[in-house]
Amino acid sequence: MPINDKNGVKVWQVRDRNSQLIRWAMWMAAGIIFYVSWMKISDQTTWFFVYDAPRIAADIGGRAFPPRWSYISQLGKPIWDTLNIATLGTFFALCMAVPIAFLAARNTTPSKLFIRPIALLIIVSTRSINSLIWALLLVSIIGPGVFAGMVAISIRSIGFCAKLLYEAIEEIDENQVEAITATGATRWQTMVFGIVPQILPAFAGIAVFRWDINIRESTVLGLVGAGGIGLQLQSSLNTLAWPQVSLILAVILVAVVIGEWVSAKVRGAII
Amino acid sequence: MSVTLESQVGTPWKKPPFIQNSTIRWGLLIIATVYFFMALGSMDVNWERVYFGLERGRRFVAAFLHPDFGSRASDIKEGMMESVIMTVTSTVVGITISIPIALGAARNIAPLPVYLVCRFIISISRALNEIIVAILFVAIFGFGPLAGFLTLSFATIGFLAKLLAEEIEDMNKVQAEAVKATGSSWLQWINFGVQPQIMPRLIGLSIYRLDINFRESAVLGLVGAGGIGATLNTAFDRYEFDTVAAILLIIIVVVMILEYLSGIIRARVQ
């Protein structure tokens, strides 16, 4: 504890002089970085539009209300598609994430030197890239539609699910696995009896959690042509049909809330 | 006990099912199967188109072996700079705003009306997808990084304030009470009783959010809200897969670096 002697009076401080200086320098640097960044944004902003923003917002708001309720009859199919994209996407993602997670976990991988890095690379690269970018890519490869959206959602979810799952595998109680090994069980039997029961709750939690996220993400995939309710949103925006936009946003909001509610219920039932 | 050895030996054993009621069990199974096949049926895949696409897919994969950083270097550089700037500023602003909201959204330290208002803000921010928010902000504030910055700040609030509020609600009461017992003011109480307890979590979450914000900033450009997304979109439109590969590789590498750093920092603060 640094105590300075100032004119014969002992002064207590939390930090000594040097660490105090370093802290100040770091705060200064952070402040400067923030300021420079902000100036960059400011340079590229047409401030005239921003000053005008309240008026524009009020204008859009005025046009958007009341929503065009009759349009809802055309939203049934898109919502159904959105749900399917999210659910099937999660399903197929889990099918691939499980083996990858086992290959990536330190205690179950067959080879730490070769296979584990490959599995980790798959995990990192699939989860670094947003599902909207995957959708963009898949639309340009296999053409627009619900299928591209579903594939995009599942690719994005592989890395996410596999990462959480392999962390769960690495945290299991090795004693239980050892006990099963000691009975003379084969590698696969040990997996089924010793490891799987331990990670099953984590697996279920991850599945539901990701499904909830996927519902949100699949609502916007249509913006790049990958199916679902986003398609309607895109075309309504293009034609500046604000009453339809507000209705679509309301529907999306309801879908998201229901999705969150369902996933919370299921998680509660499992754990 | 009615279970005796005599009554059990010779009877087959079956694992007790997860759902006891057999009607519900079979019902759920049938519903799930039917739904699964209906959903698959609705996919409506044009296999011919997919087949043609495979060639493009192969070109895309091949592009990762020789990514082209050069021909659009200035676009990429500018886009990346913009993404990074949006990430940094929005994370800072988002954190600054979410701390008071988190305090307000913790039931154990906030009065009910404040609690409800803060929880409402959090729900709104979490329910709206970033892309949708970005579209609205672009419509209101015009194209450019400002819209992206606002979007990410807004999204950060919902994420950080919610998790932070949960952390505050889970904190050790005794420590906080001990500080209160010294006769401290409310701010002093927060500073000495609450802050030390939630600081590690706050730092961890902030870095995690920085990571998320960077990934999100890469797509905001698709709707005109600034960042690398616009460059990416153009490259896709022109089928310049070499450039696409270059951009994606940069994103992956930056995310990996951020994750590595966050691992180190989180290990240090805990």
Next chain:
Amino acid sequence: MLKLEKLTKVYKTGDKALSDVDLEVGKGQVIALIGPSGAGKSTLIRCINRLVDPSSGTATLDGVNLTSLGSGALRRERRRMGMIFQEYALVERLTVMENVLSGRLGYVGFWRSFLRKFPQSDVDEAYRLLDRVGLLHMADKRADELSGGQRQRVGICRALIQDPALLLVDEPTASLDPKTSREIMRLITEMCKERGLAAIINIHDVNLAQMFVQRVVALNLGEIIFDGGPTELTPDVLTRIYGEEDWEATIETVDDDEEGEA
């Protein structure tokens, strides 16, 4: 039947857990392995069924050299060695019955075990064992609903259903209260007598060892420093094993207990 010759284990960190251990266990003989923490008791047991691979030396079970077995043959030999663990090591999210039946994994194929379709003879044997340890009514409970003593009984059933020739028991009572500890020790030794099993029981409680076992082996720093009957454990011997301490009290209570038990 079990013979260890110059068994040595050096861990990667350089710690020498066992050095040149020679030990012979006859058919149906139960021995207690005592010694301070870190003496290598656990390692010794795990070197026999090769949960830990010994660095050198051999372990032979009925003429089969365990240390040189390939993985398939090792699994077959593991079936003949039942193991009982300190913290029970039950798979907590499986039912009691599944835990007991997991002792048969070495005998049934993958798909049968995956679908939980064990042969009726195995199921009957599991019921008999559970009845023997007084847990038949718990068969379909999940293992994490059981108390410590109950879990260890299930652990014993799992080891016995393997139809082993040898039991490897690792601190069976370390996390149990004194009364339950005695019950468990009595159960293990009784079962060994009934079925003519040999057993090596790691135990840190000298009292318990003296109460239930006819031969005591002491390990310190990876070497055997005592091998004899329970009455030969004099204060001098205990001092050699554990270090300086007043041992008279320990030994006296043992005598009292033995009279009380009889």
